[in-house]
Amino acid sequence: MGGNTPSRRIRADAERSTARILEAAETVLAEDANASLERIADAAGLARATVHRRFASRTALLDALAEQLSRRYLLGLAEARVETAPPLIALHRLTEIVFDLKLSHRFAVQLSAAITPAVLDGLDLLFARLRDTGAITAVDPAWCRRVYLALLHEVHDLPADSTTLASSATGDETEAKVDLLVRTALGALGGSHDATTALSLT
Amino acid sequence: MGGNTPSRRIRADAERSTARILEAAETVLAEDANASLERIADAAGLARATVHRRFASRTALLDALAEQLSRRYLLGLAEARVETAPPLIALHRLTEIVFDLKLSHRFAVQLSAAITPAVLDGLDLLFARLRDTGAITAVDPAWCRRVYLALLHEVHDLPADSTTLASSATGDETEAKVDLLVRTALGALGGSHDATTALSLT
DNA sequence: CATAACTGAAACACCACTGCCTCATTTCGT
């Protein structure tokens, strides 16, 4: 899938267009999931025909969007060292990373196709390790995953002036959100609040 | 809004059609939020033209759906005695009620228009009272609301065979879900697990 | 029963979107 077919060389031009379309699609679809391809083309500064040239159909574009996000998820899981790092640290790091993804992938994130089995496995592993160390008590990894992702979504589009974010007075909004999410998720999954606050010293 | 305009009497006939359309709309839209009015009409056993007669536009139909649910929400808040009952009890009762609503209003539930200011106020009051009694520590009522509703959604469409639901061996699936939600929500909002399990004795 | 209201069926105009095509023009790669 990742190889180049030498029979038809793909010009750097076209590849830039593809990238711009994906980016524009993400932006536009975040506001209106049913936005037309024309609106996406406009946002990308390209003609509608070009969108059709790069992506055979609307579905193909959506698939590409999901696949792109899936790859970034996997990268994030690896970057957070989900398999090796102390689970609480990994959770914190992963949350930061996924938060950045959500900023630029508000729409694609809600594509179920983006959460591939591999991504799923990574998350499940993390929660299993969290439970082994006693950070949480919930046993069902699927349940943990759902709660985490649901809360992630809520924290993400929390108004910046929310009093809830004022807890960590660092002024860094993103960090405050990450802290809030980790604390909330651990609490929801039956973690003691001691273990939760212990991480705040990181 | 509730009065009848005597200038044009509304036949009982028509009112039945309206009800059937709303019911069919809920059923059909639960599966496909973008379903056409024709599919709704078919499900209702009526002609498409009739749908247009009872509801001026698609938007009008959706509004009616949201308004219907909003009214039931208010009824639920009252029935749960959110203002007077011990907050933990009220939360438990309210959760049961909203769960039933979700079963029959899978679609409308995701209409933001269904959560009117009045519904909002009721929820906020409940969470304020929960905090006063120490059941939770989160202060921002808006935050509490969001977390509660998000978790509600997750618990609701949890597969019946989930190991997470096996905790209360009563065999009653709904009750198990309600327990899980209350426990999870309180934990997420910073409640001690003591207060949470104390309710299980109800 | 007589009237007014309601319904089903069918047609119609309208609109938005998709997907495809062509052709002149621009841009890239070598």
Place this chain on the structure above:
DNA sequence: ACGAAATGAGGCAGTGGTGTTTCAGTTATG
């Protein structure tokens, strides 16, 4: 600078949904 590839602009057909109208037939209600 040359040829291949990509693009913009525009048109065109097909699809599917919405909203309206007409008219004949049915049903409620006083």
